[in-house]
Amino acid sequence: MKIKILLALIFVNLMHAQKLYFPKTAVADSTVLEKQIPLLATKLMAQPQLQKLKKTNRLAFTDNLYRLQILAGEYKKSVATLSDYRKEFADHNMAGNKFIVHEFYSLAKLNEEKDKIPFPEALQKAFNKKYESLSDQLTAKVGIAVDGDVRDSKRIMTEALNKQKDKDSIDYASALALCKSYLNYKTYSRLKPQITQLVAAKDQEKFIIETKDIKTKNGNTLTITIVRKKENTSPLPVILTNNIYAGEIDLYFGKRAAVYNYVGAVVNTRGKRTSNDENNPFEHESQDIYEVIDWVSKQPWSNGKVGMIGGSYLGFSQWAAVKKLHPALKTIVPQVAVGIGIDYPAQNNIFMSYMLQWIQYVTNNKLTDEAGFNNFAQWESVFSEWYKSGKSFRSLDTISGKPSKIFQRWLDHPGYDEYWQKMVPYKEDFANINIPVLTTTGYYDDDQIGAMSYFKSHHLYNKNANHYLVIGPYNHGGAQSFGFTSVSGTTIDPVARISIDDLAFSWFDYTLKDGKKPALLKDRINFQVMSTNTWKHAPTLEKMHNSTVKFYLQDHKNAPSVFKQPSGKSFVTQTVDFKNRDQKETYHKVSKIDSVKTTNSVYFESEILDKDLIMSGNPGGFFNVSINKKDFDTEMSLYQIQPDGKTFLLSTHMVRASYAKDNEKRQLLTPGKTEQIPIKNSIFMSKKIVKGSKLVLLVGVNKNPNWQINYGSGKDVSDETIKDSGEPLEIKWYNDSYVEIPIYQE
Template sequence: MKFKILLALIFVNLMQAQKFYFPKTAVTDSVILEKQMPELARQVIPHLQSTKYRPENTVDLMDNLFRLQMVAQDYKNSLASLSENRNLFADHNMGGYRFMGFELYNLAKQVQTNKNVSFSNALQEVFNQKYDNLPERLIPRLGLSLDGDVKDSKKQLKKALDKQKDKDSIDYRTALALCKTYLNYKAYSSIKPQVMQLLTSKDKERFITETRDLKIKSGNTLTITIVRKKENTSPLPVILTSNIYAGSFDHFFGKRAATYNYVGAVVNTRGKRNSNDVNNPFEHESEDLYEVIDWVSKQPWSNGKVGMIGGSYLGFSQWAAVKKLHPALKTIVPQVAVGIGIDYPAQNNIFMSYMLQWIQYVTNNKLTDEADFANAVKWDSIYTKWYKSGKSFRSLDTISGKPSKIFQRWLDHPGYDRYWQKMVPYKEDFSKINIPILTTTGYYDDDQIGALYYFKEHHKYNKNAEHYLVIGPYNHGGAQNFGFTYVNGNPIDPAARISIDELAFSWFDYILKGGKKPEILKDRINFQVMNTNTWKHVADLGKMHNSSLKFYLQDKKNTSSVFRKPESQSFTKQTVDLKNRDQKDTYYKVSKKDSIKTTYSVVFESEILDKDIIISGNLSGVFNVSINKKDFDTDTYLYQISPDGKSYLLSTHIVRASYSKDNERRQLLEPNKVEQIPINNSYFMSKKIEKGSKLLLLVGVNKNPNWQINYGSGKDVSDETLKDAGEPLEIKWYNDSYVEIPVYKD
């Protein structure tokens, strides 16, 4: 009994040791708060660096450390930690400048103390020094890095302080979060108004910027921003971006082109900025951009040649522009391009809940509704409320409190029909696209499927297309920006850390100015093989691999290898209650710190690999299944479990079974009959898998708040409700089903 009491006391003491003094008066008294925050940060720092609380990831450690040191007013050491953090984020001159606001605040505080001047004078001094010494190619990024949301950071700080009401102590995790929130507000509220004015003044010395309204033949008005470098007085090629995300990015895109010695032109889509027209995303880009290109090509500052660049929606815009190709458009550089109707707003014919969040983001006002879009708590609650309600997916906009005609119109087109086809090139349209193109995407890019759809269709219908692809370990941001040093918490190979900006404008120099072709473009497909620190170059996507492994849906306990076709047919039965909204999650335990969610999946595990293999390409194969309904949505994940017990997601695939053979025409399944579901349009990956690893294959049903729920009645899935669920979905996954894994062998 005494031993138990002793253990309890030790536990209580440990819990108490994790708490810090923080008076409740600091919540309501700003003077006390200003005094207490440095003290709190000084207490938290040793815990951050301790074995118990030290983050595994060096980036997370240094990121937290420099912020805490800054709150603690240890500006010298904070600057050193910030510099180290910047080096971790990128090994080239494009990286790490998202911390510029903190750096300026830090430097200004030091100058204020050392020279005994006002903070305002100190800030002006350090800003001028930084601007004048910054590489010119980084000047456009200053506006983005300094444009912190002061209003939102103040709101977040109040929320954090409210949690401390009537408390005189604070635990480590809460204290760390409070320090970071406090710094965001403190730094940006102190510097933003002044530095944005200083930046505007500096930019006026360097650039000529003109914003005007452009009337087009349809009677609509578009807002266009033109940016030129003052020293460039002769006509130049124009780099055009069509931007639905009206706001600070307009000037960024324009200035970026200007610093590379082009004219930057950024046009906003209908309904944005000064346009009072109806904003219907995607629908009018093709017709509008033909007129915009015609106009910019004829201006006195243009030499008649136009190129286009941009990512995501801005990548889609370029494919819309070549639907009807203007003679002045000489090249496009679509980055992480949305495949409209292909991977957004539905991926392989399954609509995503996110589409409503995005619609409101770009249509709530004339610019972009950043606060609403970033409100993850709000949107998660909307998706969850819909999911729990059992109402139709079509009711999601009403549940959000803001009915949307655009949302409803998109749902009216569940197949890849004429509505989507008319927005971008379709089939034979690709044969007429004879300008050079450079596509960039990434293994972790949300729009990889769309980007590769255009690439594949272009080469399919135009065998001589001069269309290059660069793909590597990049996410949606990295493949239109620069290769972040860490992606999904894991470091990428140094060879992959390239500047996508430098690549894109080297390409423009090559096409529009007769320069040298970028070194990396040794063949049509240029891909980085993760864990090898090398790039490979092949003529077509099929040559990314030269062999394959067929992973059959069978229990490894019943076979010597899951990669060998089973001798007799059997099946694994899965039951999913589509009515159940309180399903307890299940997990595959990888290690003490790592697990994989398997709630609606059947897990198949390979044997330990006895040699290294390089997986390169995307998953294909076929599922042989029988179900007791007319339809369902499959969900597939392939993981690597490394020898050190970590999991790495290699590829995913989802598809509506009734559209798996033809994304334009729905073909319902016959209940209780064995049907084939082909695996197409999965995510590409190229990575060396080390000897001693094993592969984990999850196949199952897509059922969660982030997507439509297919109840299998055969009705339009957007109209199905919980009443259509009927009996639980029963699936027989036959063991002659396989996922074909592409492998490259030297």
């Protein structure tokens, strides 16, 4: 008993030791706050939690360290840390990060101290020196790199401060969050106005920038921004981007094309900037882009050739553009393209809660509602409120406080019907697409399923499709910018750290200027095999692998091998109570150091692998199940448990069972009858799975605030409520079900 008390006292003392002094007066008094933040930052740098990160997560350690050094006034050290950061984590191209604004601040403070000059003058000097050291490709990105949202950064800082009301101490995590939010607000609010002016002055020196309206035949207005290098006086090919995310990014997209010696043209969708038309995302792109291409191809600065580029919605836009192909459009480079109706706003026919957040992001004003979109705590609260209420998914927009016609219209089309089909090429439409295409996506890309669906359809309906694919360990941002050093906590191979911009514009040189084909494109499929530091190349998706392994729904402890067909038929029963909204998360310990989340899932584990395997492709197979309802939404996750005990997510799959065989037509299940659910449109991955690993398979049911909940009544899922759930869902997972894993063997 005495030992327990002693341990408890030690624990309390340790917890108390983690608290740092931070006076409550700093919450309301900005003068006190300004004095206390440097002291707090200095204390944080000495904390064991930060030093531990140096060994366990160097990316997070370095990111935290340079920020704390700035706040502590250690400007010279912060610049050195940032330099190391870029060298080690491949952020030298500023793709998607805001670090350069912090560097400008440190450099300006050093100039201010050294030269005894006012801060604005010191900042201009720092800006000019840094700007001149950058390549043309990087100078084009400076504007968006410093385009932080001042109001949102202030909101985040205020929220962090409010948590400290009436407190004179602060814990490590809260202190770190406060310091980082304070730095963002301080740098963006103080630097952004001046740097924006400095960038604009540089742009005037280098570019001819025009913004004008285009009137369509139907009387709609579209705003277009054209950017040309002053030194390029002859007509050039035009690189067009169709952008719903109107804002500073428009100018960047234009400059990006111009610095590669093209004309950059960026057109905004209906309802954005000066357009007073109704903003209905996705619906009018095919028609509008055709007219925009016609216009730009006839301008004096155009040589009549047009290419298109862009990611996500901008990637979708290119497929919309080739629904009706304009003769001047010579090539497209769709990156991480949204598969409208396929992976967004529903993935395999399951609508996502995020769709409402996105709709408001792009329709709340003439640009984008950054503050509303990035208020993740508020959106999490909305999704949680809906989930706990048991109301229909159709009520989500009302719960958010802003009813949406777009949201409701999308829900009216749960199958891949004519509404979605008319927006992009459909089936035989792909046979008419005879221009060269370069698709880029990633193993961690949120729109991988969409990007791959276009690629597969193009090759299915056009046997001569001149369509190349580059896929590697990239997330949604990386596959349209730069292969970072680390993705989702995983360090990627050096060979994968390529510039997607350089690849794309080398492709444009090849297709629009008779240049050489990019060296990476050795075959139609070009994929990076993780953990091997190599790229491989194949003529078709099927040739990415040369064999398969079937993982049956059985545990190796009760069968000779999960990879061998069961000798007899059996099943595992799973019960899911949809009425339980206070369900605790469950986890399965897979090693001494790691676990996998098993909430609403059944767990299957393989024996230890006695040889290396290379998984290349996406899993297939099918589930044999019987349920006591008419429908349910399945989830599947395939993990590698590495020899060191760490987990690695290889692939996932989710689908509405009633649409699994045909995403256009719903086919309800018969309660009590054994049904077969095919596994299609799962996530692609290419990775070496080393000897000594195990594979873990989780199969289960989708039930969480981020997605529709299918109660299985057979009604339109968007209209179902918790009252439709009835008795708990009971699933029998039969052991002759299997997930077929694509394997490449040397």
